Amino acid sequence: MVLLHHPLRARGNPWGTLLWDTSCPRDWETRWAPTGLQEYFPYDQVSDEEYLDSRLGQLGVQPQDIDYLVLSHLHFDHAGNIGMFTGTGAKLVCHEKEKEFAFGFDGAFNGAHLKADYAACDFDTVSGDTEILPGVTLIEAPGHTPGTMAMKVELPETGTMLFTSDAVYMGDSYGPPATPAAIVNDLTAWYGSVEKIRGIAEQSDATVVFGHDAEQLRSMRLAPSGFYA
Numbered sequence: 001m002v003l004l005h006h007p008l009r010a011r012g013n014p015w016g017t018l019l020w021d022t023s024c025p026r027d028w029e030t031r032w033a034p035t036g037l038q039e040y041f042p043y044d045q046v047s048d049e050e051y052l053d054s055r056l057g058q059l060g061v062q063p064q065d066i067d068y069l070v071l072s073h074l075h076f077d078h079a080g081n082i083g084m085f086t087g088t089g090a091k092l093v094c095h096e097k098e099k100e101f102a103f104g105f106d107g108a109f110n111g112a113h114l115k116a117d118y119a120a121c122d123f124d125t126v127s128g129d130t131e132i133l134p135g136v137t138l139i140e141a142p143g144h145t146p147g148t149m150a151m152k153v154e155l156p157e158t159g160t161m162l163f164t165s166d167a168v169y170m171g172d173s174y175g176p177p178a179t180p181a182a183i184v185n186d187l188t189a190w191y192g193s194v195e196k197i198r199g200i201a202e203q204s205d206a207t208v209v210f211g212h213d214a215e216q217l218r219s220m221r222l223a224p225s226g227f228y229a
């Protein structure tokens with residue numbers, strides 16, 4: 001999850017606020033039970049104050065303060081708290097191909113896509129690489145799922161940060177050479193996306209932040225006390 005305060009005003013707020021992904025819900029174990037995947041991806045190393053609602057509260061942010069809610073993809077460990085933002089006026093954004101896939105299969109779930117997470121959502125979709133706010137670009141990076149996106153953020157002091165989400169799970173998957181980890185929907189597309197991200201990172205001298213790299217996370221400035229400017 002990434003929370004961005006953007007100098008572009010939105011809805012009368014002094015800052016535009018963008019949330020990238022929503023992480024896992026508190027009731028993950030029962031919610032994910034139909035998929036059986038709670039056994040393989042247990043979210044049990046989390047303390048009470050680390051869930052999204054707690055973290056936002058520690059930052060003084062209410063769900064209704066979020067102007068843009070961007071989903072890198074709709075797996076249940078990224079989309080699990082979307083319900084917190086229904087009716088708040090937040091603009092919900094995902095990739096066109098992700099929406100197509102997520103709403104297009106029969107049944108309640110397909111792998112880690114759980115319709116109950118997002119069925120009630122009205123998404124605005126993007127395709128191609130899209131600058132959603134000045135300096136904030138959503139990057140098409142399919143392979144993990146049909147519509148996975150990464151996000152590039154240009155910061156005045158830190159420089160460029162590139163959040164890969166699950167397009168690249170960990171430093172080990174990034175390589176080089178790139179090594180697939182966990183779920184891959186389309187291997188050829190996945191390799192292409194990793195090299196695309198690598199090219200953008202090199203060109204922009206970006207700090208690349210992986211989707212599920214606990215070791216890297218420990219080395220970073222984290223909310224609520226830490227931030228990048």
Ligand SMILES: [Zn+2]
Nearest residue numbers: 073075144166
């Ligand atoms: Zn995923």
